[in-house]
Amino acid sequence: MRITPDILLKCVIYSSLFFFTYLMILITLQYVPVNFTAAFLALKEDEIKLFHYQMAFFTHVYTSIFVLIFGAFQFSTWLRQKFSGLHKGMGYAYISLILVFASPSGLVMGYYGNGGIYSKISFCLLAILWFCFTLLALLKIKQKKYLAHRSFMILSYALTLSAISLRLFKWLIVHTLELPPMDTYKIVVWLGWVFNLGISIIIIKYTGHTSKQR
Amino acid sequence: MKHTIFFSFVMILLLSGCEEAIKNSDQKVEDEVSQVTSDKKENTPVKANTNLTVNHQNDMLGFWVGYFRKPETENDHKNIYIDEGLAWFRENKINISIDEFNGNEVTGHSVVAGNYRPFHGVYKELDSSYHFSVSEPGDDRYDGKFTFEILKHDSVIKGTWRANNKIEIPERVYELQKKVFSYNPEQMLEYSRRYGNWEKEKKTKIEDKEEREAFGDFYSEFSAATELIYKINASSTLLTKKDVENLKKGDLLIIRNTIYARHGYSFKNRPLRVFFDAQSWYIPVHVDIKSDLTEIEKKNIELMLKYEKNAKEYYDSFGRG
Numbered sequence: 001m002r003i004t005p006d007i008l009l010k011c012v013i014y015s016s017l018f019f020f021t022y023l024m025i026l027i028t029l030q031y032v033p034v035n036f037t038a039a040f041l042a043l044k045e046d047e048i049k050l051f052h053y054q055m056a057f058f059t060h061v062y063t064s065i066f067v068l069i070f071g072a073f074q075f076s077t078w079l080r081q082k083f084s085g086l087h088k089g090m091g092y093a094y095i096s097l098i099l100v101f102a103s104p105s106g107l108v109m110g111y112y113g114n115g116g117i118y119s120k121i122s123f124c125l126l127a128i129l130w131f132c133f134t135l136l137a138l139l140k141i142k143q144k145k146y147l148a149h150r151s152f153m154i155l156s157y158a159l160t161l162s163a164i165s166l167r168l169f170k171w172l173i174v175h176t177l178e179l180p181p182m183d184t185y186k187i188v189v190w191l192g193w194v195f196n197l198g199i200s201i202i203i204i205k206y207t208g209h210t211s212k213q214r
Numbered sequence: 215m216k217h218t219i220f221f222s223f224v225m226i227l228l229l230s231g232c233e234e235a236i237k238n239s240d241q242k243v244e245d246e247v248s249q250v251t252s253d254k255k256e257n258t259p260v261k262a263n264t265n266l267t268v269n270h271q272n273d274m275l276g277f278w279v280g281y282f283r284k285p286e287t288e289n290d291h292k293n294i295y296i297d298e299g300l301a302w303f304r305e306n307k308i309n310i311s312i313d314e315f316n317g318n319e320v321t322g323h324s325v326v327a328g329n330y331r332p333f334h335g336v337y338k339e340l341d342s343s344y345h346f347s348v349s350e351p352g353d354d355r356y357d358g359k360f361t362f363e364i365l366k367h368d369s370v371i372k373g374t375w376r377a378n379n380k381i382e383i384p385e386r387v388y389e390l391q392k393k394v395f396s397y398n399p400e401q402m403l404e405y406s407r408r409y410g411n412w413e414k415e416k417k418t419k420i421e422d423k424e425e426r427e428a429f430g431d432f433y434s435e436f437s438a439a440t441e442l443i444y445k446i447n448a449s450s451t452l453l454t455k456k457d458v459e460n461l462k463k464g465d466l467l468i469i470r471n472t473i474y475a476r477h478g479y480s481f482k483n484r485p486l487r488v489f490f491d492a493q494s495w496y497i498p499v500h501v502d503i504k505s506d507l508t509e510i511e512k513k514n515i516e517l518m519l520k521y522e523k524n525a526k527e528y529y530d531s532f533g534r535g
Contacts, residue, residue: 022232023232023235023236023532023533026232026235026236026533027236027532027533030236030237030533039237039527039528039533042520042523042524043455043459043520043521043524114459167532167533168532170532171530171531171532174529174530175530180440180460180461180462181459181460181461181462181525181529182459182460183460
């Protein structure tokens with residue numbers, strides 16, 4: 001097999017996805033077993049006293065990680081063609097985890113988000129768009145509109161990946177500009193998903209017609 | 215197959231180092247004040263006298279404050295250059311407290327660099343001055359003898375100190391002013407000495423055995439502080455989440471330790487000591503101030519320690535807190 005730039009690019013994308021997903025698993029494991037004072041929650045004392053916040057937080061943390069993992073397999077043409085049942089199964093898992101658990105819980109958390117009103121708006125908007133794109137992707141596949149399904153799934157997964165990009169932007173900012181923590185937070189809260197959305201729109205625009213249809 | 219095994223092995227190696235990427239683990243926030251376990255009773259001047267000029271013998275009772283310096287004849291290589299424009303010539307602010315006269319005998323104590331040492335000795339009244347010769351108990355490796363003089367109708371102590379043992383800086387000179395200490399919660403920091411990044415200093419630490427023996431392993435990492443340390447007062451105002459959530463760990467550290475400085479806490483931690491020594495209002499008086507803290511201060515300290523821990527663990531990592 002010749003190593004073409006195409007394969008090389010795929011290797012880079014999948015290995016970084018693998019790496020960052022692993023980091024996200026580590027972050028998730030900080031909250032196993034259920035612990036009301038771990039990591040992020042150490043500074044969320046007031047909120048974590050609320051029962052609905054507890055429910056939302058742990059629902060979000062425990063389901064989103066699977067959303068991230070299931071989603072990673074769905075863009076492989078090879079997997080989709082060879083094991084279409086698997087694609088379908090993981091697709092349903094991905095969609096239902098988002099629609100039933102991850103997105104609604106994200107909305108509740110967004111309402112209590114750090115960083116003031118603009119950050120709250122960002123988090124809530126993110127949760128709502130995530131829900132909408134995922135739902136639309138489901139409706140499109142039901143109507144057998146594959147291309148539209150693909151587009152909405154790209155949008156949906158772009159927002160799923162904001163968990164990673166938000167933290168990546170944070171890491172970049174504190175290591176370069178060394179901004180204070182809350183200023184950094186307020187920036188990445190928006191940048192984390194708007195950037196991804198931009199990239200995904202570009203991807204949809206330039207790859208839509210050429211990609212193979214099943 | 216071979217490749218798969220090799221690849222998995224490399225992957226496991228890579229990933230096993232990842233815990234640090236999401237969180238800086240084992241971060242402890244240094245809080246000297248809460249660690250102090252002294253049952254040592256601190257003496258106070260019996261009849262502390264607020265006259266700052268010495269006209270009577272009793273005018274000498276009280277705190278005499280200034281820099282405890284290494285003599286100029288001492289080698290310069292003991293100086294420490296922290297970072298650009300910030301050097302430390304090993305001077306520490308000392309408080310020599312003259313507590314009581316008894317015949318021709320005098321008792322007192324000194325507070326410097328987190329050490330409280332009593333002294334005892336004799337004094338002589340001369341025509342134009344008082345001459346003192348006092349010694350520390352001698353059961354500490356860093357004990358020594360003070361010799362100093364106070365001119366009548368003046369307000370300065372001038373003298374020297376000699377260590378009993380061979381230590382890194384065996385001699386000190388000082389010129390002290392009489393000062394009256396009072397806790398002032400409104401006291402703000404002055405723009406005097408900048409709070410520097412002492413990380414480079416860590417390297418010199420290892421050779422510096424004596425200081426380490428004396429003061430313990432009290433070095434930690436700091437990011438430099440920002441302007442906010444001159445604006446936020448954690449003694450007079452109850453801080454909220456909003457006040458502290460955007461502070462860097464250097465800011466939090468200074469704002470919290472300024473509380474201790476207002477109470478006259480004598481710092482062991484070297485970077486903090488050098489920083490607070492430069493504040494003109496600061497007097498090292500106590501080595502244990504836990505019981506002096508006000509309710510507001512206690513609440514603020516608790517809040518800031520939480521944010522400091524979070525900043526150390528998560529500020530520059532991939533994870534967030």
